[in-house]
Amino acid sequence: MVGLQHYIILSAVLFCIGLYGALAKRNAVIILMSIEIMLNAANVALVAFSRYVTPQLLTGQIFAVFVMTVAAAEVAVGLAIIIALYRQKEKVDVGEVDLMKW
Amino acid sequence: MGLAISFWLLAAAAVGSALAVVLLRNVFRAALLLISCFFAIAGLFVTLGADFLAMVQVLVYVGAIAVLLLLAIMLTREAATGSPFSRWRIGGAIASVALLAAMIAVFRATPWKVADQSVVLKPTTAELGARLLTPESGFVLPFEIASVLLLAAVLGAIVLVKEK
Amino acid sequence: MDWLRWIIFVVIILAFALSFVMAFILLERRIVGKFQLRPGPNRVGPMGMLQPVADAVKILLKEDITPAKGDRWVHRLAPIVAFAPALLVFAVVPFQGKGPGLGFSLDQPAALADLNVGVLYIVAVSSISVIGMIMAGWASNNKYSLLGAMRAIAQMVSYEVPLVLSIVGIVIASGSLSLNSIVEAQSIPFILLQPLGFLIYFLGATAEINRAPFDLLEAESEIVASYHTEYSGMRFAMFFLGEYAYALGVSAIVSVLFLGGYKFPFGLLPQSFIWFLAKIFLVFFLMLWVRSTLPRVRIDQMMAFAWKFLLPLSLVNLLLVAAEGVSTIGFGWAAVGINVILAIAFVVIWANRFYRVKGVTVG
Numbered sequence: 001m002v003g004l005q006h007y008i009i010l011s012a013v014l015f016c017i018g019l020y021g022a023l024a025k026r027n028a029v030i031i032l033m034s035i036e037i038m039l040n041a042a043n044v045a046l047v048a049f050s051r052y053v054t055p056q057l058l059t060g061q062i063f064a065v066f067v068m069t070v071a072a073a074e075v076a077v078g079l080a081i082i083i084a085l086y087r088q089k090e091k092v093d094v095g096e097v098d099l100m101k102w
Numbered sequence: 103m104g105l106a107i108s109f110w111l112l113a114a115a116a117v118g119s120a121l122a123v124v125l126l127r128n129v130f131r132a133a134l135l136l137i138s139c140f141f142a143i144a145g146l147f148v149t150l151g152a153d154f155l156a157m158v159q160v161l162v163y164v165g166a167i168a169v170l171l172l173l174a175i176m177l178t179r180e181a182a183t184g185s186p187f188s189r190w191r192i193g194g195a196i197a198s199v200a201l202l203a204a205m206i207a208v209f210r211a212t213p214w215k216v217a218d219q220s221v222v223l224k225p226t227t228a229e230l231g232a233r234l235l236t237p238e239s240g241f242v243l244p245f246e247i248a249s250v251l252l253l254a255a256v257l258g259a260i261v262l263v264k265e266k
Numbered sequence: 267m268d269w270l271r272w273i274i275f276v277v278i279i280l281a282f283a284l285s286f287v288m289a290f291i292l293l294e295r296r297i298v299g300k301f302q303l304r305p306g307p308n309r310v311g312p313m314g315m316l317q318p319v320a321d322a323v324k325i326l327l328k329e330d331i332t333p334a335k336g337d338r339w340v341h342r343l344a345p346i347v348a349f350a351p352a353l354l355v356f357a358v359v360p361f362q363g364k365g366p367g368l369g370f371s372l373d374q375p376a377a378l379a380d381l382n383v384g385v386l387y388i389v390a391v392s393s394i395s396v397i398g399m400i401m402a403g404w405a406s407n408n409k410y411s412l413l414g415a416m417r418a419i420a421q422m423v424s425y426e427v428p429l430v431l432s433i434v435g436i437v438i439a440s441g442s443l444s445l446n447s448i449v450e451a452q453s454i455p456f457i458l459l460q461p462l463g464f465l466i467y468f469l470g471a472t473a474e475i476n477r478a479p480f481d482l483l484e485a486e487s488e489i490v491a492s493y494h495t496e497y498s499g500m501r502f503a504m505f506f507l508g509e510y511a512y513a514l515g516v517s518a519i520v521s522v523l524f525l526g527g528y529k530f531p532f533g534l535l536p537q538s539f540i541w542f543l544a545k546i547f548l549v550f551f552l553m554l555w556v557r558s559t560l561p562r563v564r565i566d567q568m569m570a571f572a573w574k575f576l577l578p579l580s581l582v583n584l585l586l587v588a589a590e591g592v593s594t595i596g597f598g599w600a601a602v603g604i605n606v607i608l609a610i611a612f613v614v615i616w617a618n619r620f621y622r623v624k625g626v627t628v629g
Contacts, residue, residue: 002109004216007150008209010113014120016202021124023194027185029129029174033136036167037120040143043159051150052216058229061152062241065230068162069248073255075167079174080262086178095188130404134340137397157386165393165426172400173419176412225382227443 007048014041028082028092032075039071109149116142129175129185137168151223154230275378279356286546287510288318293547294510294554301558322503330499333407341405345497345504348398352511354391358384359518360446362528362539375446376539384445385437388519389430392474395512396422399493402505406496414492417565422474424569428576429470432463435587436523439597449527457524458602462583462609464524466576468552471520473568475512478557480568513550521545575616582612 014037021034043064050060086092119139126132140163147156188194233239292307292315299306308314332341360377374380381387396418403415437443439459440451457464473480494505521527521542528542535541563571586608590601 002106002149004214005209006109006113007146009206010116010146012202012205012209013117016198016205017117017120017124019201020194020198023190023197024187025124025185026188027129029171029178030123030132030185033123033132033171036136036163037123037139040140040163043155044143044146047147047150047152047155051152052219053214055151055217055219055223058226058233061155061226061230062233064152064155065158065234066244066248068158069252072162072167073251075170076255076259077262079170080259082174083177083263092178093186128337130337131340134397134401153381153383154386157383157390160390161386161393164397165390166423169393169396169400169419169423172397172404173416176400176404176416227383 004048004052007052008045011041011045011048014038014044026093026095028085028094029079031094032078032082035078036071036075039067039074043067105149108145112142112145112149115139116146127185130172132185133168133171133175136171137164140164140168152226154225154227272378275376278361279353279378283353283356283511283514286514287507290510290513290550291318291321293550297551297554298558301554325503325506326500328499330501331496333405333496336407336496337405340401341496342501344398344401344405345501345508346398347401348395349504349508349511351391351394351398352508352515355388355515356518357381358387358445359522360449360527361542363446363449363537365537367528367537367539377446380444380446382442382444385433385443385448385523388445389426389433392512392515393422393426395508402497403493406493408496411493411495414495418476418493420565420569421476421480421572424572425470425473425576428466428572428580429474431577431580431584432460432466432470433523435460435463435583438584438587438591445522445527449522449529452526452529453533454597454599454602455524455526455531459597459605460524460583460587461606462579462612463587464520465609465613466580466583467524468520468549470572470576471516472553472556473572475509475516477509477513477553479560479562481562513553514546517546517549517553518542520549525549579612579616 018034018036018038018041021037022031025031025034046060046064046067048060050058050064054060082092085097089096116139119135119142122135123132123139126135140159144156144159144163147153147159234241234245236242295317296306296308296314306314307317310316310320332338357378358381360375360380362372362376364372364375399418399422400415403411403413403418406412436448436456439456440448442448442451494502497505525545525548526541527545528537528539530537530541586605590597590604595601595604
């Protein structure tokens with residue numbers, strides 16, 4: 001029988017895969033994708049809590065709607081930054097972006 | 103039983119394609135597998151009885167976010183050089199696995215207050231709409247703030263990529 | 267017996283879609299022929315009826331080529347990803363409603379799954395096909411394919427916005443996302459109640475499925491054959507059939523959302539799937555009429571048309587419908603009168619303003 005724990009452990013697995021991608025990759029587009037995986041993992045956990053803990057109130061699903069809104073906004077701005085970066089450097093390698101480093 | 107089978111299939115698909123996104127060298131294929139990961143998660147929402155969210159997941163993530171990502175890949179022409187690892191290849195793996203182990207340990211140790219599962223699941227669309235937009239539920243202000251956020255994101259994206 | 271019902275409906279939908287696609291291919295060539303004062307294909311079979319079969323046999327016998335430096339797997343997968351959504355759309359389309367109809371009566375709506383999020387399902391599924399186009403454009407390793415795919419993204423993303431906003435008007439008026447409830451709510455067909463919404467949806471959908479006058483994906487003089495440049499044989503046929511399947515899908519959705527689906531107008535005759543099929547042909551004929559009358563638009567004109575013409579009008583339409591819903595006017599004949607007059611006024615005024623900005627003709 002599949003229960004709450006299955007879903008939140010799946011969510012944790014997805015989150016950690018996304019985290020690894022965000023930490024260990026250099027291509028900015030891949031990093032953005034990894035962040036999307038992390039947000040999706042959070043959504044799975046929220047919807048699972050909504051289903052198993054508060055099935056009548058749907059609070060988790062409402063949170064998931066907000067997460068999706070934020071994800072859409074984040075991708076729009078993130079890709080705009082990547083395109084601007086590519087225009088400047090002809091590269092999307094985050095290691096090359098070191099103007100603000102000291 | 104059917105629910106359990108579909109959970110395991112969808113979970114395997116989601117984890118497999120998420121791993122492929124992180125590990126593949128070809129950026130374009132990674133983006134395509136990200137789409138299959140989004141689909142699997144939409145399927146998981148269906149198994150959780152969230153019909154509205156499953157459709158919104160496909161609409162927003164596959165129809166909008168994935169298309170934007172593919173567009174960015176086409177514009178940046180870096181698919182051929184691939185997605186190399188940074189210095190954090192090993193350290194990141196260790197950190198991620200450690201975090202995963204900690205989370206699983208906590209999740210297993212926590213006594214979750216699972217509600218009565220005999221309730222009949224209703225279609226969620228009307229309920230979600232009512233709860234988002236009636237003053238009593240307290241989500242009206244967040245809803246409006248989310249709209250402002252979207253507007254700001256649209257304007258920000260235009261300003262960032264506009265050619266001088 | 268749920269699974270039996272599903273199998274029966276899957277078979278019905280496949281048979282319906284494939285036979286109608288064949289019929290559409292023939293009809294398009296014959297009717298466009300008539301519009302251009304020529305007979306059209308009339309040699310194979312009686313009145314050229316077997317022409318689609320001959321075409322299919324010819325195309326299946328051709329070699330299936332994959333570009334040498336293309337991405338082989340993505341190239342093979344792309345036609346399937348582009349074609350599948352066209353069939354998936356029909357899963358929620360109701361062919362006949364519950365209760366007595368012409369000839370026989372049903373105890374539940376005749377649809378594979380009458381989802382309570384049906385409209386959302388259609389919008390979500392039809393947004394998948396653009397991924398197939400991008401895959402085809404990318405994997406072909408050909409600059410014309412890639413440019414065509416870029417145009418496809420721009421076109422689909424821009425026209426999706428007014429399209430969805432015009433559907434929201436329907437959802438407000440009927441109070442449901444289920445296609446069957448939307449049909450049942452149409453004691454007055456929504457084309458009368460929301461003529462502006464119909465216009466926006468029809469034009470937006472025509473652009474979304476890349477039909478003339480918005481078929482600049484296939485503008486031979488500019489970008490060869492766009493993302494199908496490198497396709498041949500069976501895989502080209504899938505793109506080609508996919509286009510007609512989308513035309514069929516759009517015709518069916520317009521019939522359901524705006525023309526009252528399986529209902530006879532104003533309930534003069536009992537409901538039947540026959541009216542639904544007749545409406546599908548009517549909408550498809552309208553598409554052919556538009557195709558034979560209007561010249562192809564330019565890419566900049568097309569983008570301007572979506573963002574500067576359709577989007578403001580769809581917002582106006584949404585506001586109008588919402589205002590009628592909360593006011594005492596409601597969705598009766600009074601609203602029909604107001605909306606028809608306002609629709610004509612808005613289209614005329616906005617088209618004038620759109621056409622002449624600062625005295626010069628813009629897109």
